[in-house]
Amino acid sequence: MNVSPELDARFRAAAADAGLLDVAYDLVDTPLGRLLVAATDAGVCRISYDPEPEREIETLAKLLGTRVLRTAKPIDPARRQLDEYFEQRRHEFDVDLDLRLSADFSRRVLEELARVPYGETTTYGDLAVRAARPRAARAVGTVMNRNPIPIILPCHRVVGANGSLVGYGGGLERKEALLRLEGALL
């Protein structure tokens, strides 16, 4: 006997309300395709492009705890802000982030990355300087490539010293689209 969609949604919401989840996630549709957005009690911990939810939730369960459940409400603030961002009505994200899986250098770089303003670009080398490791431009590139929360942590705003786009975890065409959206590319 099948569970009705209403009952299903009711249970998922109740599980989140009861504070019983390690990780809540949902799929969010954007002009750049469907994203998987995941959050813990501490904040958004993951955004992935072209998600394969089955695999994604296995990884989240291993890293953050097995009480992983798809449920809309904890993701709603991030979803709303992403909508506004893609409609060019929002320039800054105001959601808590959970960066507990990024340690030391990565974390410092991601925190510096969060300060790069909307519509501007910086370089890998510059970000390395700001993270107090001026010779680590290449390592900064690796951190960008593994950015757990793209878009909100704007690794698309980091380009090569000669202005070339270099690379993007979600594919170069998405990097270009984000920079165009922000007016950073003509």
Next chain:
Amino acid sequence: MEVVAVPPFERFYVEHRDVVFGFLARRLGRSAAEDAFQETFLRALRGWDRLEHARHLRAWILTIAARVAIDTARKRPAEDALADADGVVEDRQPAYAELAFLADELPATERAAVVLRYGYDLPYAEIGAALGSSEDAARAAASSGIRRLRKKEGLT
């Protein structure tokens, strides 16, 4: 024994939600089954991080569902319970309570088979599905469990 890692709750929930709802709807009727369904999976979620392995998850969730069904039936007003199929619900409670206590020391599979068969009156085919084995294996596990219990209680 092979260790089976505990899966993400999402996967477990999606795999078992329809079976659990069917189980509860047969015992409580569709509308009461809805609250019981939610309670069952909330209880499962509360116990989830204490699970040490993922064997017999279907038997585990059905055992929780059966307990919730009993609690639900108890909470019903008396006239409601009387209207239920000739007090079947009332008869089932002591059977389960006694069995769960007696069966505590049985190996996991036999305990699940005995409790599901004699406590909840589940057919062997369903028990087999719950245990991830066959109808025959479930029958064998239940009867070996019963033999063991008789021995323990000095009934042979």
